[in-house]
Amino acid sequence: MTVRRDIADLADKGLLKRVHGGAVTTSSLLSEPLFSVKSQMDIGLKDSIAQEAVKYVSPGDVIAVGGGTTAYIFAQHLLESQQASGITILTNSIPVAELVQAMESKDIEVIVTGGVITRSNSLVxxxxxxxxESLRVNTVFLGTHSVSVPRGFLMPNSLEAATDMAMMGIADKTIILTDHTKWSCTSLSLFARFDQVDTLITDDGLDKDSAEETRSLVSNLVLTHKSS
Structure with a gap:
């Protein structure tokens, strides 16, 4: 089934809203969409967030990259940058692992967790x-399915939430990458409180009240401008 057919099917079921250039989630979405569908959602927003996140990596770092399309786009930008020199990437994302492998770089190492494959092509x-839990990283970069103020960050898959928690447990710093539409989503499983996150990178489409409330809860909130 093609990406367009995936989107059309979910739109017919009321789980997505079709917009020019792709699709956006609806507030009632509780299940995890296919990676192919998610990759077409809010592309410009994810791109600006991903580019900002690259600034938080230094050559030679050992980092962890979680599942989801925002983390995937972050990995794309990172691998094209000078910061990627000599890095090691631990990931539970099959697309991220394939992306690194396709580069055939002797300078970048990728470690894949193994596990059960989710609809979003994550291993949990x-x-x-x-x-x-047997490893250690400088920084973990994670996406999220929804942001709940003042609770924290949630996923629809409890196993995926647990694996994200495990990644946070081995990281010196935790950075969450998510666009403003996730403040209107609902999910089942909490994987991080605001006080467990060092930096939250989102876009300036977040409404003023939500931005102010979120800023009071997290150590560092960064708002990016949507890529054209």
Whole structure:
């Protein structure tokens, strides 16, 4: 099934709203969309967030990159940058692992967690968690399905939430990458409180009240401008 058919099917079911150039989520979305569908949502927003996130990586770093399309776009920009020199990437994202492997770079190492594959092409569960817990990274970069103020960051898949928590547990710093539409979503499983996050990178489409409330809860809130 093509990406367009995936989007059309979910739109017919009321789970997505079709817009020019792609689709956006609806507030009632509780399940995890396919990676192919998510990759067409809010592309400009994700791109600006991803470019900003690259600034938080230094050559030689050991980082973890979670699942989801924003994290994938971050990995794309990172691998095209000078900051990627000599880095090691731990990931539970199959698309991110394939992206690094396709580069055939002798200067970048990728470690894949293993585990159970989700609809968003992430690897989760006890196998993934055990691998993660045996390692240590400088920074973890994670996406999120929804942002709940004042609760924190949530995923629709409890196993994916647990694996994200495991990644946070081995990281010196945690950075969340998410666009402003996630403030209107609802999800099941909490994986991080605001006080557990060092930096939250989102876009300036976030309304003023939500931005002010969020800024009071997180150590560092960064608002980016949508890429054209």
């Amino acid at each position: 569960g006890p196998i993934a968690d055990k691998v993660i």
